[in-house]
Amino acid sequence: MTDALVPLFLTLKIAVTATMIVLFAGVACAYVLGRYSFWGSQIIDAICTLPMVMPPTVLGYYLLVAFGRRGWLGSWLEDSLGIQLIFTWQGAVIASASVAFPLVYRAARASLGGVDHHLENAARVLGAGEAKVFFRVSLPLAWRGVFAGTMLAFARAMGEFGATLMIAGSIPGKTQTISIAIYEAVQAGQDSTANFLVLLTSLVCVCILAASGKLLQRQF
Amino acid sequence: MPRLQLIFSLGLLLAVTGSVAADELLVSAAASLTDAFKSIGAEFERAHPGDKVVFNFAASDVLVKQIAEGAPVDIFASADEEAMDKAVKGKLIVATTKFNFAGNRLVLAVPRDSPLRLSKLEDLNANAVRRIAISQPATVPAGRYAKAVLDQGRLWGVLQERFIYTQNVRQTLDYLARGEVDAGFVYATDAALMKEKVRVALEVTTTRPVAYPIAVTTASKNARLAREFIDLVKSGAGQSILQKFGFTKP
Amino acid sequence: MKLDVQMRMSLKAEDRLFQLDVAFQSAKNLIVIFGPSGAGKSVTFQAIAGLIEPDQGRIVLDGRVLFDSASGVNLAARERNVGYVFQDYALFPHLTVARNVAFPMQHCIWNGDAGAAAVQEFLRKFDLADLGASYPRQLSGGQRQRVALARALIRKPDILLLDEPLAALDPVLRGKTRGELLKLQQSFAVPMVVITHDPADVEAFAEDLIVFDMGKVARQISVDATNRSAQLRDVLGLD
Numbered sequence: 001m002t003d004a005l006v007p008l009f010l011t012l013k014i015a016v017t018a019t020m021i022v023l024f025a026g027v028a029c030a031y032v033l034g035r036y037s038f039w040g041s042q043i044i045d046a047i048c049t050l051p052m053v054m055p056p057t058v059l060g061y062y063l064l065v066a067f068g069r070r071g072w073l074g075s076w077l078e079d080s081l082g083i084q085l086i087f088t089w090q091g092a093v094i095a096s097a098s099v100a101f102p103l104v105y106r107a108a109r110a111s112l113g114g115v116d117h118h119l120e121n122a123a124r125v126l127g128a129g130e131a132k133v134f135f136r137v138s139l140p141l142a143w144r145g146v147f148a149g150t151m152l153a154f155a156r157a158m159g160e161f162g163a164t165l166m167i168a169g170s171i172p173g174k175t176q177t178i179s180i181a182i183y184e185a186v187q188a189g190q191d192s193t194a195n196f197l198v199l200l201t202s203l204v205c206v207c208i209l210a211a212s213g214k215l216l217q218r219q220f
Numbered sequence: 221m222p223r224l225q226l227i228f229s230l231g232l233l234l235a236v237t238g239s240v241a242a243d244e245l246l247v248s249a250a251a252s253l254t255d256a257f258k259s260i261g262a263e264f265e266r267a268h269p270g271d272k273v274v275f276n277f278a279a280s281d282v283l284v285k286q287i288a289e290g291a292p293v294d295i296f297a298s299a300d301e302e303a304m305d306k307a308v309k310g311k312l313i314v315a316t317t318k319f320n321f322a323g324n325r326l327v328l329a330v331p332r333d334s335p336l337r338l339s340k341l342e343d344l345n346a347n348a349v350r351r352i353a354i355s356q357p358a359t360v361p362a363g364r365y366a367k368a369v370l371d372q373g374r375l376w377g378v379l380q381e382r383f384i385y386t387q388n389v390r391q392t393l394d395y396l397a398r399g400e401v402d403a404g405f406v407y408a409t410d411a412a413l414m415k416e417k418v419r420v421a422l423e424v425t426t427t428r429p430v431a432y433p434i435a436v437t438t439a440s441k442n443a444r445l446a447r448e449f450i451d452l453v454k455s456g457a458g459q460s461i462l463q464k465f466g467f468t469k470p
Numbered sequence: 471m472k473l474d475v476q477m478r479m480s481l482k483a484e485d486r487l488f489q490l491d492v493a494f495q496s497a498k499n500l501i502v503i504f505g506p507s508g509a510g511k512s513v514t515f516q517a518i519a520g521l522i523e524p525d526q527g528r529i530v531l532d533g534r535v536l537f538d539s540a541s542g543v544n545l546a547a548r549e550r551n552v553g554y555v556f557q558d559y560a561l562f563p564h565l566t567v568a569r570n571v572a573f574p575m576q577h578c579i580w581n582g583d584a585g586a587a588a589v590q591e592f593l594r595k596f597d598l599a600d601l602g603a604s605y606p607r608q609l610s611g612g613q614r615q616r617v618a619l620a621r622a623l624i625r626k627p628d629i630l631l632l633d634e635p636l637a638a639l640d641p642v643l644r645g646k647t648r649g650e651l652l653k654l655q656q657s658f659a660v661p662m663v664v665i666t667h668d669p670a671d672v673e674a675f676a677e678d679l680i681v682f683d684m685g686k687v688a689r690q691i692s693v694d695a696t697n698r699s700a701q702l703r704d705v706l707g708l709d
Contacts, residue, residue: 064398068398068399068400069398069399069400070398070399086400087351087384087400165387169384169385169386170356170385170386170387171383171384171385172385176385182222183222183225184356184358184359185222186222186223186225186226186285187279187281187282187285187356187358187359188281188356188358188359189281189285189306190358191222194222198222
């Protein structure tokens, strides 16, 4: 049964990495797009939201075309940095991060936008630079929404299947995430393995939800 | 969750087929038969005006699982006998209708512009070969054929690290066409479809012949029409279509 | 200390266009800006503080140019050293009273122990010594106002802007607070500009009275110590 734990740890590794990435990227984009309006900001906002409404296989296809060995991004990465993302766990991270990004982005936009701008102005008048305003006033007051979005992003990253299958394949130990392992176990008629994996995943998800619920309960 | 996936694909199947009318056949066939069977299907509809043939292509074992879960399939054509045996064991097909209708050759293919020169399977051990696409042996006949040969040559364990497992033989072909892998195991018929992007490096002598069995399902509501389809597959017309695509005689 | 304000600004509110065209100067220590709501008083404050940028104008405080559209000068709010007490106090709900007051201090939250002591001393001055660890939501209206004042004054601003400082207090407290504000002005020696629409505030505070009406300065009156009521009577429409 320890064999069955491999996809779980791999999935956790991928999901945690992807979530960290989208947390920073999502909050940063939300901050920039919320604060500055410039020509094209609407379009960028739409692009930031797009992976959420796009079918994962479509997204997977775009990622494959972009990051594949002959893709415009993939070939550049390989030629100049010697990096290949297809069929690697890093590629799986990109797939998960892509689908999870809009969840943090939208939550951060809403939360940061909801902070009373009088408070932000008060901070400015009190001598705070924009960084201090963001980190000491805006973000602390918006953290709940951002956190909730991040939990959703993590769950989405854990369950990513379609795009991951396309760009990372299914390599046991490297890119065979738990969703893919379950899918393949079912297809191969290994129902007991599938059942075990499903149970394990459900347990992990419930624990994470419970832990995050507890965190949200605490008052600031 | 896995049940849900299956139910979902079943639901999709039903949506696609609607309520299978009396004059409509649902054929579940191995992915490698995609082009040849579509052609045969068109031929069938010409010969039986008013009747329709609808196809569902996937890895053979996946098809068995779908039928086992109640997919309203009339005909099952698999790429190896092992998958058909699973169907027989599950009492999913009418054994008397089972018939090997075609053969194929397994080949080791490379992207067309690959600098690799592979003359025997052992050459896969070279440093330049970093990624080898092979279909999941647990669910895909092409993977099983390849694994059997590699096991025989004691190469399976050695090459493990480099395998990229695919869900079906067409996905292997796609990876080759895109240049994402250095080599891959596909059927000669698949490689022939993508001559501009994929090149056959060598033909693989399989441990047992590549055989395609076909049968009518026990749950079929159009058994009579289904048998007529199989007759067409067996007939001279059907066989010549298969050979046109590169399949060999059974 | 001289405050020199001249500014023009167009503001869109819903479907109306609001034109602000304001000019006044004062060297007094207690300036009152008086007028009905919607006359543009708070907007003027925001412009002085650097939170909004007028379309055209010049704002000079004690010889320092805070804003000059002609020469392209527009100091960021944080550099203007203007103290501002907002109408709703704008206390940071997620920080304790002590941390609210210490917020303007440069390095982290405390400047080591010396910083903590300085903040505590300041709290004492504002009669908040026991409330350092409380949160704004636990305080009364009067206490919140004192926190806002302490926070605005801890950096020794060049001028203190108070937007309707007494509006949220009950009448009894108002009288007491007026006296405290006057004392604060004296002890900190910081000029104060007060926005109000309460004539009683005008009477208590004004050394210079600037009357706003519909985005313009209607009149400016210098009020000396003697006979205040008489001088203000006709302006305020008191009997």
